Amino acid sequence: MNFREQHRIPDLGIGVGFRPKHAKDVLDAGGSKDVAWYEIVSENYMVGGGRLLDDLARLREAYTVIPHGVCMSIGAVDKLDEEYLARLKKLVRAIDPPYFTDHLCFCKASGLDLHDLLPLPYTKEAIEHLVPRIRHVQNTIEKPFALENVSSYLAYKSSEMTEWELIAEIAEKADCGILLDVNNVYVSAFNHGFDAEKFIDGIPAERVVQIHLAGHTDKGTYLLDTHSDHVKDEVWSLYQRAIERTGAVSTLVEWDEQIPAFDVLAREAALAKKHRDQVLK
């Protein structure tokens, strides 16, 4: 039995990130037939009360909601923040999602919170550091946990393997899921000159619980993962290659900067469905 079967991870279809700007469109105007589920940024809802939690409760009544963290800092050498985990657990309990996600990276260092998804070196040391931490998080939150590959703009001389080899080994040893961000694969492949298709082919498909799609920005000498635009054609192609391997897996369109009107986002979700359906049929 593979990871998805073991944890009864459902295929939710196509979702988008729920942003306060779209609250009226989604909660009052009924959303869109092209958007089947929503993802939230966990930390934005780890607050005392107010409109955000009110909206979240309404969203949860109508849709499956997946909490997606950006601040766990699973790869930091600093101790895991148990207070953070307690607050995340409270949120996860309130939402009761089939799984929760964060990033394979570090965000904290030397007592600072750098608020970025900073890349780890692809080393045995990193694997040994990460595996018990991932197990601890998964055991604490008591839900399946999936980690996302990040976009990166630098490569370490100390790396001993490829990124996809690192992810595969960590997922196997920690027995966790993978959130495969296809745009991040494309961005990192361009920035570091590796073959994006090899990355897609090297990920253990049975552990992929969700796929992310997003737009990026060409900065001339590198690509920046900005989530500020439509998904690029090359990323759609990679997405279809990923779906060929994973089968029907929940897919999410992210758009976090220069956030468009909800109908634009819903059309991007419809496009994702079209690409996915082309492969699945």
Next chain:
Amino acid sequence: MKLHDLQKTFAEALVLPKSIAEDAKWRSRGETAFTGNDRVTPIGQLDIYREQFWIRHVNCLREDFPVLLALAGDEKFEAIVRDYLEAFPPKKFQLRHLGENLADFLATRDDALLADLARVEWAFIDAFDAPDAPPLDPTTIASIAEDDWPNARLVLHPSLQLLRLAYPTNQMRDAWWADKDKRPIERVERAEANVVVYRHKTMLLYTEVLEALPFEMLSLLAAGKSLGAAGDELAASTGRGPEIEATIGEWFTRWSALGWISLVL
């Protein structure tokens, strides 16, 4: 490079305010740790993250302090918040907390108006996501014997933010948000103001300007004083005991109606 060392390198580099791409010492460190490629040098790769650190945090403060930004102008605002971020680098995981020391920071720069404007804008952020609390149950009031009121303690709604301002910058904020054309903002003259920012049960945020006497009373109650102790203390400090006694009932009714009182203990 070991995990500990490389993460320390990130923490050192990202908070540097200027590019490190041409810095000889950093170039050497970069060549040791990072591969670079035919388009970006090794230290240039780290500098991408440094640049993004500043863009992200400055933009976050732009979003959290739009009226301060409108008043100061883009260039001055960026200079202020860059100095602020150097003095108060981010240490909390939620970006929501990034600007929590900005008003105090501005006060140390001897700019009381900007500091008060930052305090007002920050009060709205704190009120926005403060814990919820139910409104006061009217049966609670009816159940309290008259003799017990002096010992009663009020639990105020967690969203309440009590601001003693040297400048009524709440007026600047209200004017800016009400102006659809976002015309240049006008500075207010110095004039003390006692302002309460709070979240209504509709989840909308409001301000209420109070006279000094009820504001001081509310502040004492917020500090945990009983009604009797707060009234006595205020009477002693102001010499306005009879006035307090005559109007406290009105204050209580008004504060209850606004949802400021959650519980009477």
